[in-house]
Amino acid sequence: MEIDVDSMSLEDLRNLRTQIDRAISSYETRRRKEAMAALERTARELGFNLNELTSPSSRGRRGGAGEGQAKYAHPENPSQTWSGRGRRPRWVTEQIESGKSLEDLLA
Incomplete structure (x- = not known):
């Protein structure tokens, strides 16, 4: 046409x-x-x-810890946790400065 x-x-x-x-x-x-x-x-x-x-x-979650779930924990005080989101807590920074890696802090 x-x-x-x-x-x-x-x-x-x-x-x-x-x-x-x-x-x-x-x-x-x-x-x-x-x-x-x-x-x-x-x-x-x-x-x-x-x-x-x-x-x-359901978006953005790749099988690991969901929002608010602890992914990292303080080695001497497991009640101190961090989800890996947002600003790093002071204890995480202190642990890294003392020679530990984030992998060492996995919960």
Whole structure:
């Protein structure tokens, strides 16, 4: 299908652009729905709910300690812990300055 845009009026061109924009939007919406359905099927086949896999609480956690869980502990006082997030506690800095490594402090 070929359209002779050179012979069209400005109003006709604008109407055509509106129709094209709507068609593109509709196409993108359909493709997004198809992709979402495929993702949901795959998640179900693997024993998951897609929301479980895409919720903010499941992102960024790579099998280790979650936010707020102790990853490091003071060697002489295990009640002093650090999750590895945020600013280092003074006891961690002191242990590193005394020659220990972060690996030595793993809980």
